[in-house]
Amino acid sequence: AQSVTQLDSQVPVFEEAPVELRCNYSSSVSVYLFWYVQYPNQGLQLLLKYLSGSTLVKGINGFEAEFNKSQTSFHLRKPSVHISDTAEYFCAVSEKVDNTGKLIFGQGTTLQVKP
């Protein structure tokens, strides 16, 4: 069975500082990897995805993530955060062989950007 662990429930950071949100996964098969962002009382918006190819993936709003197969990690990074990046961030995986596209989510990380 798959599982996703987001190692930090809350990450406080000052504006314009860099940030890394950590995600580790466990799966016996190859997976697709995703990061989603959720603003209060809204649905989830895709930040970036890893399907195959280059392990460094760039997404929207200046975010990027690196897939590390040996460490089964997919950490999200941004070199300089803005107040508007304050939100809940979710890491998710789905099995490549599973055509249902079911996503398994981590518990989420709250990014709090302080002025």
Added chain:
Amino acid sequence: SQTIHQWPATLVQPVGSPLSLECTVEGTSNPNLYWYRQAAGRGLQLLFYSVGIGQISSEVPQNLSASRPQDRQFILSSKKLLLSDSGFYLCAWSGRDTEAFFGQGTRLTVV
């Protein structure tokens, strides 16, 4: 382009009352459809998914049911709500080997 509609945005229902949440997708055909629930301060839990009309798979035993009467319509129902059914419900769709796209969610409070 594809869009997903989910309603209502908020709902307050008494314990023991029925529930019907509806989700429709436009601009695509034969999507995979999903219902997720997000409890306060927790991640998202997959409740149901569907890969075709009339095909429903349940991920967790619960007081809820789902139906897919049309290709791009997905309905979440309950005959009698429990307090524990409160939460934020999200509908989503995906194509084959693509990411999932989410609706804006329904905040359900059972009182």
